[in-house]
Amino acid sequence: AQKITQTQPGMFVQEKEAVTLDCTYDTSDPSYGLFWYKQPSSGEMIFLIYQGSYDQQNATEGRYSLNFQKARKSANLVISASQLGDSAMYFCAMRAYLEAAGNKLTFGGGTRVLVKP
């Protein structure tokens, strides 16, 4: 079975500063993918970034980067130069390719980020 843990229920960040959102995962599957999504108050889940378990380099996508530490089973999201529009819930999710049929994503409980001007 897969499990995703996000230990920070909420956090404040100053505009223009960087913020790191923690995510740890647990799976016995050697092949898996890690995803981060952003959910503004409007409700839509917006895909941000993906990291495959066999990827040698950390994923980056604009102001988003994923700090992937495989041995520690962590996949922290780093948002650089925070903007007011970054205020939202952030979810870490995992897909275990061998164990989870039907492209099932397991989600963490989320971290609420509030960017202060």
Added chain:
Amino acid sequence: ETGVTQTPRHLVMGMTNKKSLKCEQHLGHNAMYWYKQSAKKPLELMFVYSLEERVENNSVPSRFSPECPNSSHLFLHLHTLQPEDSALYLCASSQDLAGGTDTQYFGPGTRLTVL
């Protein structure tokens, strides 16, 4: 229209009503999903369809009935719901179920309130 759209965005229904949620994806994807997001609970996968065939049903009560008439449309038919079914229902789609094209893209959701 682009991406994944859902209608209605908000729905209030009584326990004896029958209603349907609609999802449409404009991405040319082959797989579609229904998720339930309740307050203070992680997202729960309800149903998965691939090429209009259901491939996953995560022990969802029969009062929720999905329908996928084609690869672009997905419905969730609701009948005799309970107040605890009040939640945000999210639809998602992906190119396929695996093979590096499995990133799921979500719609804006339907916020359902059952009275």
